[in-house]
Amino acid sequence: MASTDAQRAERAERGLLAGAAPDVATALAGWLGRLGHERRLSPKTREAYARDVGTFLGVLARHLGHLPDMADLARMQPRDVRAVIAARRAEGIEARTQMRFLAAARSFGRHLEREGLGKVGALTAVRGPRVPRTLPRPLGMADARALADPATRAGDAREPWILARDAAVLALLYGSGLRISEALGLMRRDMPAPGRGDQILVHGKGGKTRMVPVLASVIEAIDAYARACPYALEPTAPLFRGARGGPLSPRIVQLAVERMRGALGLPDSATPHALRHSFATHLLGRGGDLRSIQELLGHASLSTTQIYAAVDTATLMAAWKAAHPRATTT
Structure with a gap:
């Protein structure tokens, strides 16, 4: 790639x-x-x-x-x-x-x-045109997990190794907050075997690298895909493969998510990149600090990461308005 x-x-x-x-x-x-x-x-x-x-x-x-x-x-x-x-x-x-x-x-x-x-x-x-500020649209925790769960794909007519591959890619996007280009740029040697490590070196924008933790469940999902993949995954070759053995295209992952949207009843905003937004928003909601999330996402500026604080606040206010008996007036 x-x-x-x-x-x-x-x-x-x-x-x-x-x-x-x-x-x-x-x-x-x-x-x-x-x-x-x-x-x-x-x-x-x-x-x-x-x-x-x-x-x-x-x-x-x-x-x-x-x-x-x-x-x-x-x-x-x-x-x-x-x-x-x-x-x-x-x-x-x-x-x-x-x-x-x-x-x-x-x-x-x-x-x-x-x-x-x-x-x-x-x-x-000359001042540039005013760009309206838009907030990222993360998925709920249950929906994000469902997209990355192999069990959600039960009954799908595609080959089992392809279903395992899609689940592994999406689990990596949500579990580690990677950009899709970063996930598909990984080599086989970059991913540790189960029980032999919990971090990977990611090559991000501008040639910058960062260490990112990987959940044990994500490593297991990738290992399951690797064992099912019909192509030899050489250490220096792309980890994720397309149906013909070449590097997996981002468009294939996008199509897989589009297919899942219909099955799960998710909005059009449910995309592979929305899983990265979900990773950051859910971490922040569980007490993660912005500086750490900035490093995990590979943002050059903290101001880029701060937008997720606004997302978390907006979600909190929406929940308050929906649940508090005095939130609405008659």
Whole structure:
């Protein structure tokens, strides 16, 4: 999977450079090199940056009427940036996506200034679109357990080893709070055998690694899958396999959860990533402290983790309103 991500990143970067003015392409190549070598951003993140800057430059080109070169970027005014944002808004692009491509453009602008290639102050002079604050939507404890319980899949017509695999992946997402990309990036050697360890080294965003505890029940579920898997799970090969033996695709896990949603009567918000939200929210509800949860989730900033405190408070208030005899007025 990592090689595929790297190939996609390279394609996105080549496309970005091919569609830029020659002097801008040279500056972009230097910026992309900095992202990969100095900041050690993952291939997926580099791909996203390249795609978003390409989008910004493409909309700017339509606004200016020609492909922007370095002189155009230096002459850019706040009204030009607002025109780009307005064009994206007219295309129906949501505010969060607009903020993302604007952030990528600002990153490129900071690179130009650091390298003495010019100043693009217009990018920072314009306030980005307001992004509505939304809370994560975790599952209840019973629903999260049901998604990861092999017994829930009784009667499913698919092969038993595939059912065991799906249950193992979802148990890992909920039991350790991993991102789906982190879980599917594990090698066989990363997972301890039952009784021989209770932690794994996870490779997260930006090439950062962290130690994450794994419940004994999760290790047993993964061991049951490994014993049932018809493919040889070499130590340095992906742990989770698709039906044909290749690395398991995130989309297959998403489809498995969609199938379970119907059987369990769960809302559309029940996704593999919702299990990560559930992990954090349930830990916090049971007395876990934010700093520890931040480390377990691999968040770079505590402010990112603090959103789960709001989720826990919202859940508490909903329970109070539903149960307290004086919570409603007549």
